Amino acid sequence: MTHPILTVLPAAPGGGLPAGAAEVLGAASEIGTPVAVVVGPADALAGLAEQAASLGATTVHTATADGDQLGVPAADAAAAAVALVQPDAVLVPATIEGRDVAGRLAARLRAPLAADIVGVSRDDEGVVVRHSVYGGAYDVDSAATFGPLVATVRLGAIDARAEAATPDVHEFAVEASGRRAAVVEGFEPAPQTSSRPDxxxxxxxxxxxxxxxxxxxxxxxxxxxxxxxxxxxxxxxxxxxxxxxxxxxxxxxxxxxxxxxxxxxxxxxxxxxxxxxxxxxxxxxxxxxxxxxxxxxxxxxxxxxxxxxxxxxxxxxxxxxx
Amino acid sequence: MKIVVLMKPVPDTWGPRVLSLETGLADRAASETVLDEIGERALEAALRHAESASDVEVVVLTMAPEAAQSTLRKGLAMGAASAVHVADERLAGADLGRTAEVLAAALRRGGFDLVIAGDASTDGVGGVLVPWLAELLDVPAITRLESLEITADAVRGTRATDGGSMVAQAALPAIVSITEALPDPRFPALRGIMNAKKKPVEQLTLDDLEVEADETASPRSIMTAVAERPPRAAGEIITDEGDAGERIAAFLADRRLA
Structure with missing residues (x-):
């Protein structure tokens, strides 16, 4: 596989792929081969994996994260997927859960993190990402000095979309890191007031x-x-x-x-x-x-x-x- | 109980903010440096707990250039007992990873039961530092709390997350971030401002902290280009003469926006 780009897609707290999944897969397709790691409840994984493939993930690695631990299981799965895929870059939607996973992942991998990016490209030395700084007053490009870059991708910033791929799904077992985690006691979906766009x-x-x-x-x-x-x-x-x-x-x-x-x-x-x-x-x-x-x-x-x-x-x- | 509040001096968002096109770094002379408001809110949450419970010590921690120390005085004037200021020229342009390593080392050095921070700064808007610190310190994290309940051995609250709200709790020691839904920060009273002058500010350099001496040994995020966006071209300004609604509709139709 040439230039694998790993997208990290933890299931949204209310179910489904995270917002921005199509965007990170689209961005990945601009700089390499989009691969996804999908983390969620066991009974939802097959559906989520199929969705990720339809959004362009050529390979989907799935890991189960049941239970009430906040943040840590998704980071464990993402770190294991990085070891498996050896990507050039890791793209995570800058959702709230996505930012949590990205911060943990960068710490684990000792990898640099580019926050809130709005574009991706490639030069002779590898992946370059773009930031819109100070409320859009400046365009700033950044890159990793070496090794893979972890980036959170601003929602709504990427127009590119990847072509749908044939589902190629691999379930993998993740060894729990045992990191201390907060415990989720409950989740209340926000009332859907209308069919207005996000x-x-x-x-x-x-x-x-x-x-x-x-x-x-x-x-x-x-x-x-x-x-x-x-x-x-x-x-x-x-x-x-x-x-x-x-x-x-x-x-x-x-x-x-x-x-x-x-x-x-x-x-x-x-x-x-x-x-x-x-x-x-x-x-x-x-x-x-x-x-x-x-x-x-x-x-x-x-x-x-x-x-x-x-x-x-x-x-x-x-x-x-x- | 020791609560450490992370605060960040940032360019004031009520004025123009400038990046140096030569170095890519913030032009600190171009803007007034102020404490990021979300950090003041985090401090407010800590102070409210300190006022309602006994034996709670509130310390503010920042990593910022030496000149930013005056902004920390505001935190002390609001009511924090002391401040820790990591200032070192070798940290100019530090990326998120270096920042997390330094703050984690400072937190380990001083010890803590609870760390409270804002959910994202107004200059970096990354929102990743708290989970990053949680990993480095191996403590549980809860981000984006909209309510906060602190007991002797746990922290609990409702967090605003994607598509809804979540209730979570963590055993102490722990690290949390809060959102703007928490109460406004207090204005320092005159008495607080006077007292702040006598409160201790511990100044640390990298030599005081257990961090990797060679920053370049680990991969880092570097800026490769910076450009200023051209200002928006002036548009057409009209005064309503009774047909402005129609004119906007026509404008939208012309541009295929309606």
Whole structure:
């Protein structure tokens, strides 16, 4: 196998492959041969392995991690898979569980780790990864001085997709490392409020800010998002004011998004907010304050009352859909 | 009980942040250096426990250039009993692995029952240091806690993870990270600021720590290129004259975005 790239896919806490699985396999296919290690409950492994193959993993190694130990079993399996596959690089989706596994894995392997990468390439000396630094103000490339590189891959950052592969699945037994682990007592899935796309990987995002004025009026942002098939986001001010859930926060300390379209409604665009969205391809902003900094990064800025503009926009979009 | 809070001086996210295009390192003169807010929140969580239980000592630990020491005073002013500052010119540009090794060595040297950190810094946004330290120290880790319950021999809480929330607990000694869902950090009171001047700050160099002397003996992550993104070109700004909603819809249709 030429240049195996190992993708680490621990089953999501609520089941299924982790978010970003297609993206890390796509990235792997750009720099070598995508291989996956899938770790999860015994009864789910066959299905997960088949899914990983359909997303491009030419070989899938599966390991059982039943039980209530937090983080350690997935790291044990990933480390064993690295020994087996001898990859040039290890790519892990930068999900919450993925980051935990990657940090542990790098410690075990004494390997360098590139965090939150947004691109991969190869030069004469091996794998090079790209980071988007300081809210997209800088592009930085990094590489390992020698040996394999472990990287966490930012969700929604990779457009490449690998071709589906014929499932070639190998179950392997992992010897437990015996590292001390926290114990999981329970998991409560987040309520599925709608069929809206996931904020982190959505192609379109409509975000609302303090200009919405109340939690009730924040529904206008949701209606516009639905008219566009977009994910809903929020500024920190809107989250702090209780208009939106914290998981929707876009910005320096929330989610960083880089969608095709970012539509900011009633968001002044503090520097911390811009750090989380200014790499979007097209930015539209609606705000009543003509001096709002959001207009400095907008491709189309509209100064006016969002409570008349947004309903008109929604009807216009619906009329166009016919 | 000894709680060590990891804090990181970072360029202030309320102003422009600059990378040197020559060295790839942060241009520390270009921004104000402040304590990362998520670390202040971690300290707040530790201080609240210290106030509700007896015999709890709260220490802040950082690895940062010598000049960043003044920011640590804020941690002391908030109420930490002492600070440990690892400062060494040989650590300039240290990668995540080197940082984890140094912090693990400092934690081993000083001892701890519980380590609390923020879930990710605003400059690196890696979110991998806590699991990394857990491996190096062989202690259990719980990342991204949204609630935190500390008892004499365990730590427990709800963590925000992928697709839901998880309740986990770990026997001490342990390391945890917290999210912004935890309470805002307190503002240091004048009395705290005055007291902070008398509190001990232990300054350590690599020579004080049991870490690999030759950094290059292990594989490291290095920057190979750095470039500044061109600023976004100015767009069109219009004032609503009653048809702005229609105009946005037309703009979206032109670009095949609706």
């Amino acid at each position: 904020l982190r990987s959505a192609k379109k995002v409509v975000s609302g800010g303090r200009g919405l004025g109340s939690k009730e009026q924040f529904a206008l942002v949701e209606q516009l998002a639905d008219a566009l098939g977009a994910a809903v986001g929020a500024s920190r001010a809107a989250v702090d004011a209780g208009y939106a859930e914290q998981s929707l926060q876009v910005g320096q300390t929330g989610t960083s998004v880089s969608p095709e379209l970012y539509l900011a409604v009633g968001i002044s665009g503090a520097i911390q907010h811009r750090a989380g969205m200014q790499t979007a391809k097209t930015i539209i902003a609606i705000d009543k304050d003509a001096s709002a900094p959001i207009f400095e990064v907008a491709d189309l800025g509209v100064v006016g009352d969002l409570f008349t503009i947004v309903p008109q926009l929604i009807s216009a979009l619906e009329a166009r859909k016919g």
